[in-house]
Amino acid sequence: MAGRQRQRLLLENAEQLVLVCGRREPCLRREGAAGLAVLRGASLVVGLDGCIKAVGQADVIRDQFLEATFERIIDCSGKCVLPGLVDAHTHPVWAGDRVHEFAMKLAGASYMEIHQAGGGIHFTVEHTRKATEDELFTTFQHRLERMLRAGSTLVECKSGYGLNLETELKMLRVIERAKKSMDIGISSTYCGAHAVPKGKTATEATDDIINNHLPKLKELKLSGEIHVNNIDVFCEKGVFDLESTRRILQAGKDIGLQINFHGDELHPMKSAELGAELGARAISHLEEVSDEGIVAMARAKCAAVLLPTTAYMLRLKQPQARKMLEEGVIVALGSDFNPNAYCFSMPMVMHLACVNMKMSMNEALAAATINAAYALGKSDTHGSLEVGKQGDLLIINSSRWEHLIYQFGGHEALINYVIIKGKVVYENERCETMSSY
Ligand SMILES: N=CN[C@@H](CCC(=O)O)C(=O)O
Ligand SMILES: [Zn+2]
Known part of the structure; x- marks a missing residue:
C-alpha cells in the first residue's frame, strides 16, 4: 500500500496548489486555458521514482500517508506550488554575444539588415565554429542553471549556429551531454536550416541537409550516440523559402x-x-500568420509557440494571441533565449505575454506549462500536477500564484524551491527575507 511506503517528498499544506489541469488533458484550449485547476490548503507526494503519487486536500493526504516515511518534507504554509515551467523555444548553445548589435538595433537597424550584412546568426556561427566542445558546454551549463533558477524544469534546446555538419554535430553533442549530466529536462532540436551558410545557395544548403546531415543524425540515433527530438527550419524571406522548408521538414519527419x-x-x-499540412507539432513566432493559417493550425492541433521577448526586442507586430485563442489554437510560450533576445526567464515571458499580447495570467501559465509540454510532445509526463506525471515543481514564497507573473523580474526573490523528479535542485534562501517587500 502506497501510504505505508517510503516516499521522496511531501509538500504540505500549500496555500494554493496549481494543478493547471486534472483530467489528463494533453493541452488546454479556449476556456480550458482561461480557468485553471487550483486547490487550496493542499499537499502533494512524490515517490522514489520521481513521479507524483498523490495530490489533494492536506488532511486527506495526511491520513492517506500516515504510515509513510519521506526523504524530505517541506512545509508550504503561506506558499504556492506550481508545475515546473516549460520553455518551448531556446537557442542556448553558442559563443560570441551580440551586445554590439543590440546597440545597432536601438539606433534603428533592423534584424534582417544586420543578418544580410553578415551579422546576426552569421556572427554567432563564426564564433561557435571556432569554440571547442568544452567551451560550449561550460557556457551552456551556466545558461541552463540560470533558466532553472528562473523556474524552467523542461527546456527545448536548438542547434543552428554551425550550419555545417561538423559544427551542428558539435552543438548536438553538447546538448546530449547536458541531457545526460543535468537535472533539467531537455528536448533537443536539430536546426541546421537556421540560416543559409555563406558560400551556398538555399537550394545547395537544403540538399546538403537532406543528403548529408539528416542521414548522419539517423545513424547516430541508431548507434545511441545522439538522440534528437525535433527538426526546425527558419522559414523566412531571404532565408529558407516555403519549398525548401517543406523538403527539409518532410525529410526530418521521415x-x-x-x-x-x-x-x-x-x-x-x-x-x-x-505546418498544418505536414502534421507539425508546433510552429514558433507567427507574428505575420494569416487568418487561414490560424484556422489550419487549430484544426491540425499544431501548437503556436509565441515568443514575446523577440516581438518586444525587435519591436515587431505582436502575434495575435487573442485571435489564436479564440479560434482554438493551442498557444504555448518560449523565451527564445539566443544572442538576439537574451532572456532566461519564463516568468518575464509570461508577463510580456499578458501585457503585450493580451493574454490572461491563467492563459499565460497554461501556455508555459501544459501547452509548452504539448509543443514538445511531452504533455503525458510534464506540464501539470497530476498523479503519474514527473514531480517537477516550483514553490513560490507568496500566497497567490499570480505573483510569479505580476512581479516583473521579481522571480529571483520569489522562487523558493525548484524541484525536479521530487528532488530539490535549487533552494533560494534569500527568498525568505526578500519577497514580502
Ligand atoms: N528567427 C530566427 N531565429 C532566432 C534568432 C536567432 C538569432 O538571431 O541568433 C529567433 O527565433 O528569434
Ligand atoms: Zn528561435
Whole structure:
C-alpha cells in the first residue's frame, strides 16, 4: 500500500496548489486555458521514482500517508506550488554575444539588415565554429542553471549556429551531454536550416541537409550516440523559402523527428498552412500568420509557440494571441533565449505575454506549462500536477500564484524551491527575507 511506503517528498499544506489541469488533458484550449485547476490548503507526494503519487486536500493526504516515511518534507504554509515551467523555444548553445548589435538595433537597424550584412546568426556561427566542445558546454551549463533558477524544469534546446555538419554535430553533442549530466529536462532540436551558410545557395544548403546531415543524425540515433527530438527550419524571406522548408521538414519527419519550426515571423510565408499540412507539432513566432493559417493550425492541433521577448526586442507586430485563442489554437510560450533576445526567464515571458499580447495570467501559465509540454510532445509526463506525471515543481514564497507573473523580474526573490523528479535542485534562501517587500 502506497501510504505505508517510503516516499521522496511531501509538500504540505500549500496555500494554493496549481494543478493547471486534472483530467489528463494533453493541452488546454479556449476556456480550458482561461480557468485553471487550483486547490487550496493542499499537499502533494512524490515517490522514489520521481513521479507524483498523490495530490489533494492536506488532511486527506495526511491520513492517506500516515504510515509513510519521506526523504524530505517541506512545509508550504503561506506558499504556492506550481508545475515546473516549460520553455518551448531556446537557442542556448553558442559563443560570441551580440551586445554590439543590440546597440545597432536601438539606433534603428533592423534584424534582417544586420543578418544580410553578415551579422546576426552569421556572427554567432563564426564564433561557435571556432569554440571547442568544452567551451560550449561550460557556457551552456551556466545558461541552463540560470533558466532553472528562473523556474524552467523542461527546456527545448536548438542547434543552428554551425550550419555545417561538423559544427551542428558539435552543438548536438553538447546538448546530449547536458541531457545526460543535468537535472533539467531537455528536448533537443536539430536546426541546421537556421540560416543559409555563406558560400551556398538555399537550394545547395537544403540538399546538403537532406543528403548529408539528416542521414548522419539517423545513424547516430541508431548507434545511441545522439538522440534528437525535433527538426526546425527558419522559414523566412531571404532565408529558407516555403519549398525548401517543406523538403527539409518532410525529410526530418521521415527519420522520426517531430516538426517544430520558425514561421511567419518577419513576413507572411504561409508557414502555418505548411505546418498544418505536414502534421507539425508546433510552429514558433507567427507574428505575420494569416487568418487561414490560424484556422489550419487549430484544426491540425499544431501548437503556436509565441515568443514575446523577440516581438518586444525587435519591436515587431505582436502575434495575435487573442485571435489564436479564440479560434482554438493551442498557444504555448518560449523565451527564445539566443544572442538576439537574451532572456532566461519564463516568468518575464509570461508577463510580456499578458501585457503585450493580451493574454490572461491563467492563459499565460497554461501556455508555459501544459501547452509548452504539448509543443514538445511531452504533455503525458510534464506540464501539470497530476498523479503519474514527473514531480517537477516550483514553490513560490507568496500566497497567490499570480505573483510569479505580476512581479516583473521579481522571480529571483520569489522562487523558493525548484524541484525536479521530487528532488530539490535549487533552494533560494534569500527568498525568505526578500519577497514580502
Ligand atoms: N528567427 C530566427 N531565429 C532566432 C534568432 C536567432 C538569432 O538571431 O541568433 C529567433 O527565433 O528569434
Ligand atoms: Zn528561435
